[in-house]
């Protein structure tokens with residue numbers, strides 16, 4: 143079995159990155175130097191209750207800006223929520239957007255930015271490179287350990303008419319500044335630490351196996367895997383600040399990897415599942431990851447040794463050993479994360495599996511899968527993950 147042919151050239155693009163504990167208080171100076179006067183702050187009620195929204199608003203006001211706060215966003219951000227956000231953005235006369243939160247808040251901030259500059263409906267921008275006018279200044283501050291949206295050229299939005307998530311891919315939507323304050327993980331509930339770190343793990347694995355991977359993306363994917371392997375279990379068991387910071391850093395590295403190498407079968411399947419059942423994205427990835435790995439193994443043999451090394455094992459020429467250790471490590475992390483196992487346990491109905499496989503065939507993430515894939519392959523992965 144052969145891997146799909148590799149690209150001979152590579153690109154690597156990331157926003158300005160600011161990373162460090164206590165640095166959320168710099169969000170005001172970040173937004174101001176981008177030229178904003180009236181900030182549209184997209185966040186959620188959990189972060190408001192934890193005090194992070196207040197901290198961000200104070201920083202923005204101290205920098206001399208007015209702030210409009212918008213929190214009408216749910217998980218798997220919906221098309222109508224983006225359109226409501228746009229109406230508020232326009233009505234308030236805002237001129238810079240700050241997203242503070244997990245992937246939902248950050249993707250919603252991107253969606254509002256896209257519509258404010260380009261008009262139309264958010265589904266008009268589904269797919270690759272449909273955005274032609276530059277976005278307003280955008281600062282994204284991730285507060286989970288999984289999204290990667292703060293450095294990526296992707297946004298994933300739920301088309302509520304079709305009940306299917308779609309991906310918008312464009313260089314235009316990478317923000318101007320990615321600002322990560324790992325202290326925000328201190329108030330993230332345990333279940334979200336687990337599920338978002340598994341999302342980062344899936345990003346790293348899929349980007350590393352991607353046919354668009356390069357030495358520039360591999361170094362980031364492997365660094366993410368090393369940090370996750372070292373710090374995930376102590377982070378969820380003891381919540382020590384150093385381990386939580388490692389998870390934040392892993393998410394950042396995985397985000398830089400997948401923004402440039404793109405993803406694979408796991409995310410191609412996760413998007414229709416998330417859209418149809420409004421399921422937690424990290425939980426869906428957790429359920430799929432072991433079977434996605436096993437499906438990809440036969441075509442990524444030249445890379446698997448590097449991966450096992452990053453997971454903390456000595457380099458071995460024995461392919462069987464490398465595959466077994468990879469699965470064993472992933473299973474240990476999944477067990478510690480406390481995430482659901484089996485598609486049936488996240489609400490997926492058996493009679494929907496064929497529809498989900500067919501929808502995944504249209505997802506852009508499938509383009510960079512290392513293994514040629516047809517709808518029967520995808521259905522097989524879903525059945526084995528059920």
Ligand SMILES: [Fe+2]
Pocket residue numbers: 289341345409423
């Ligand atoms: Fe993801």
